[in-house]
Amino acid sequence: MDPFDAISPRKVLERVSTLLGCSQTSNEVATYLDNHDELKHLREQFLLPKVAELPPSDLTLVDGTKECIYFVGNSLGLQPKMAKKYIDEELDKWAKMGVHGHLQGSRPWAWAENNIEELMANVVGAKAEEVALMNGLTVNLHILLLSFYKPTAKRHKILLEDKAFPSDHYAVESQIQLKGYDPKESMLLMKPRPGEEVLRTEDILDTIEKEGDSIAVVLFSGVQYYTGQLFDMAAISKAGQKKGCYVGFDCAHAVGNAELKLHDWGVDFACWCSYKYVNSGAGGLAGAFIHEKNAHTVKPALTGWWGHNLKTRFRMDNEMDLLPGISGFRLSNQPILLVCPLQASLEVFAMTSMAALRKKSRLLTGYLECLIQHYYNKDEAQPHKPYVHIITPSHPEERGCQLSLSFSVPIAAVFQELEKRGVACDMREPNVLRIAPVPLYNSFSDVHRFITVLGSALAASKELLQ
Numbered sequence: 001m002d003p004f005d006a007i008s009p010r011k012v013l014e015r016v017s018t019l020l021g022c023s024q025t026s027n028e029v030a031t032y033l034d035n036h037d038e039l040k041h042l043r044e045q046f047l048l049p050k051v052a053e054l055p056p057s058d059l060t061l062v063d064g065t066k067e068c069i070y071f072v073g074n075s076l077g078l079q080p081k082m083a084k085k086y087i088d089e090e091l092d093k094w095a096k097m098g099v100h101g102h103l104q105g106s107r108p109w110a111w112a113e114n115n116i117e118e119l120m121a122n123v124v125g126a127k128a129e130e131v132a133l134m135n136g137l138t139v140n141l142h143i144l145l146l147s148f149y150k151p152t153a154k155r156h157k158i159l160l161e162d163k164a165f166p167s168d169h170y171a172v173e174s175q176i177q178l179k180g181y182d183p184k185e186s187m188l189l190m191k192p193r194p195g196e197e198v199l200r201t202e203d204i205l206d207t208i209e210k211e212g213d214s215i216a217v218v219l220f221s222g223v224q225y226y227t228g229q230l231f232d233m234a235a236i237s238k239a240g241q242k243k244g245c246y247v248g249f250d251c252a253h254a255v256g257n258a259e260l261k262l263h264d265w266g267v268d269f270a271c272w273c274s275y276k277y278v279n280s281g282a283g284g285l286a287g288a289f290i291h292e293k294n295a296h297t298v299k300p301a302l303t304g305w306w307g308h309n310l311k312t313r314f315r316m317d318n319e320m321d322l323l324p325g326i327s328g329f330r331l332s333n334q335p336i337l338l339v340c341p342l343q344a345s346l347e348v349f350a351m352t353s354m355a356a357l358r359k360k361s362r363l364l365t366g367y368l369e370c371l372i373q374h375y376y377n378k379d380e381a382q383p384h385k386p387y388v389h390i391i392t393p394s395h396p397e398e399r400g401c402q403l404s405l406s407f408s409v410p411i412a413a414v415f416q417e418l419e420k421r422g423v424a425c426d427m428r429e430p431n432v433l434r435i436a437p438v439p440l441y442n443s444f445s446d447v448h449r450f451i452t453v454l455g456s457a458l459a460a461s462k463e464l465l466q
Helices: 008-021 028-035 040-045 082-102 112-123 137-148 166-178 200-213 233-242 323-330 336-349 352-376 411-420 445-466
Strands: 131-133 159-160 187-190 215-221 248-249 268-271 289-290 387-390 404-408 426-428 434-436
Touching: 008 028, 008 082, 008 352, 028 289, 028 445, 040 289, 082 336, 112 131, 131 323, 137 166, 137 215, 137 248, 137 268, 137 323, 137 445, 159 166, 159 200, 166 187, 166 215, 187 200, 200 215, 200 233, 200 352, 215 233, 233 248, 248 387, 289 323, 352 387, 352 404, 411 426, 411 434
Parallel strands: 159 187, 159 215, 215 248, 248 268
Antiparallel strands: 131 289, 268 289, 387 404, 404 434, 426 434
16 A cells, blocks of 8 residues: 555545554554655755754753754755765865866856756756756846836736735835836735635636736745745636736745646746755755746846857857847856755755655645644633644645644744754744645654644743743
8 A cells, every 4th residue: 555645644644544553643653654655765865953953952851862853944955965075076176176167077167057957947847948047036036027027007017915925025016116116006915815814716816817907927926935825826827828917936935845837837937046945055046937938039138148158158259149038047157156055956856756745745744734633723622722723725735845833822932942842943923833844854753753842842831921
């Protein structure tokens, strides 16, 4: 029996617990799932901190020699083991051959990022020529909007989430102002329905249908950073383009997390960072995508030497031989020391597929959801018992690996107690913990350990508040 082939995580837990003759909440279930996980070897490709190595850990409460529970890949992914080796190789090359490193070695600096664009394209569901590795996310978003946002008196709005990531909000606001328009008139912000926490797909599509004639660009995140909602990018793209809008996505929380098909979905443009689920390190080299259908019609507003055809780049005649598509949007050579950790991570992705990772992820996050609901649902019979409400959509197709947990008690104390016990996660005010079990390196036993530690943290935080 392959437990990963079940229709739903709950069905998996039912089957496995019946097979083992134990409760669905037993650690035996986690051990069984880990033993049958065909991707468990990928964990060995990463450096997982020990509990004692995390600064907030309190070694009077927890065994410092254990590996920590790292559920914060949605903020910063773990370091691939090969990252240091590759960086050291380039530092050694610089020391020994100096300027010749531009054209020599396994990753010549002049085109090192080009050598891994196909690996990146496989992760986002694109053709290699539709992807460029360059800059940081917000820089790329600005560069793309300069070309895709061409407002007119009739069509000048940009549609985005009301609670988009601040950097996206600021970028859109400033682009509108740059083009001479008023953000109060040209930013169309979508909010969930009253009393709801996530946007309904039908509401997004309805807004596009009603307002589309005035919308120049539809810009959504692939996965909403706060709620963990995975948007229906295919449906949004189709609806927006039907109304004559360009459609783009910030895939910061989607790349390496959801199974993206940017080319097949017809997405006009996208950008993403690579330091979250793609594990390239803080401030890592970002990515950008322009669909091939726009390669010869949408030109960069800003040009630089690196957008010039490599075959004629060094003629130095100042006659631009612009590369088509996203390649022409490149401005400068990329830092080789940022290429190295990204290469190390993408090589791990190449050991599997996004389909296989998503298959595990659905079960891994579903297992977390089931255990939270079992232990920490609101209990009317125990009104003083702390409870957890999951604001992330329950349907696996409407979320990535992250669950956003809303607590009935002040979150700061709970977060502090979790950190003391060797849990790395993420707190967002006013009362949400973002928990992200990443299929590349997290295990089912990690999830079971977390649930146990959460109980201790809740008890300790309650004592502090009394």
